[in-house]
Amino acid sequence: MALVEGYLNEVGSPKIAITVRGARGDLTLDALIDTGFDGDLCLPVSVAIELGLDLCGVERIQLADGSLRDELVFLGEAGFGGHPLEEVEILLTESDEALIGTGFLKAWKLTIDFPAQSVTLQRSGSPP
Secondary structure, eight states: OOEEEEEEOTTSOEEEEEEEEETTEEEEEEEEEOTTOOSSEEEEHHHHHHHTOEEEEEEEEEOTTSOEEEEEEEEEEEESTTOOOEEEEEEEESSSOOEEOTTTTTTEEEEEETTTTEEEEEETTOOO
16 A cells, blocks of 8 residues: 555644554554654653553653753554554653654655645655
8 A cells, every 4th residue: 555645633734543553552543743843753641551662762852942851762663554564763742642753754755735635645665
């Protein structure tokens, strides 16, 4: 499957289903595509606990306001639409919203068509 489809939510934010795997199993959830986040994935704490993610270290991150903060980094696997899962670094959030960052999208072409209300991801090098 070369193309993965998402959607624009009620406020026009792009979302797509992603499957995440940890030591305790898999979970598929809709996540916000956040082009301002350069990491791989950010998950709510409750989801990380449910999945049993492995702690791999601490990373200094810069927030949108320019401040720096040390964050715990976890390892898991994630993927879209039946594509093989890939190892990803996962940060945690107190929010209920999962975020997909540009770090995880490096091998994907993202198209957001606001008039058509559509979001698509195409694996780079895949036929349409």
